[in-house]
Amino acid sequence: QVRLVESGGGLVQTGDSLTLSCAASEATLDVFVMTWFRQAPGKEREFVAAMNWKDGATYYHRSVQGRFTISRDNAKSTLYLQMNSLNPRDTAVYYCAAAKFYSGSYYRTDNYDYWGQGTQVTVSS
Numbered sequence: 001q002v003r004l005v006e007s008g009g010g011l012v013q014t015g016d017s018l019t020l021s022c023a024a025s026e027a028t029l030d031v032f033v034m035t036w037f038r039q040a041p042g043k044e045r046e047f048v049a050a051m052n053w054k055d056g057a058t059y060y061h062r063s064v065q066g067r068f069t070i071s072r073d074n075a076k077s078t079l080y081l082q083m084n085s086l087n088p089r090d091t092a093v094y095y096c097a098a099a100k101f102y103s104g105s106y107y108r109t110d111n112y113d114y115w116g117q118g119t120q121v122t123v124s125s
Contacts, residue, residue: 002026002114004096009119016123017084022096022116024077029053031098031114033106034079036070038092038121045095049081050106053098059106063089086123093118 003025012018022034035050049070050059058070069082079096097112105111 002029002031002098004098004114004116006094006096006116006119009094009121011122011124012086013124014087016086017082018086018121019083020081020094020096020119020121022079022081024079024098027077029077029098031100032102034072034096034098035106035112036079036081037095037097037109038090039095039118040092043092045109047107048094051079083121086121088123088125091121091123093120 005023006020008018008020010018031053033050033052036048037045038048039045047061048064049068051070051072060068067083067085071080072078095118096116098114099112103111
């Protein structure tokens with residue numbers, strides 16, 4: 001059982017930057033993909049960015065393309081999300097998730113096996 005722990009959330013102003021971290025409990029992480037999702041109040045959880053853990057390929061939602069960067073530190077089994085030019089629409093609880101196998105889509109939450117507890121990001125105007 002892989003345990004994921006997010007950190008780095010907080011309250012920032014429009015235009016600020018923030019970096020989220022997701023630390024996995026296993027030193028050698030045997031998963032296919034790790035992904036950031038977010039959930040705003042009253043809305044469904046939505047895909048933000050993903051990294052294929054095997055080859056490092058990255059994928060972004062169009063709303064964050066060019067502003068957010070997903071990266072990893074293999075030695076620390078840690079996933080990051082660098083968020084720049086934040087705006088109030090980015091306010092949400094951010095979750096990291098991991099899938100053991102590819103199930104046809106990075107975007108579906110039900111394709112993921114492991115989830116973190118989430119970290120709150122609030123962007124004030």
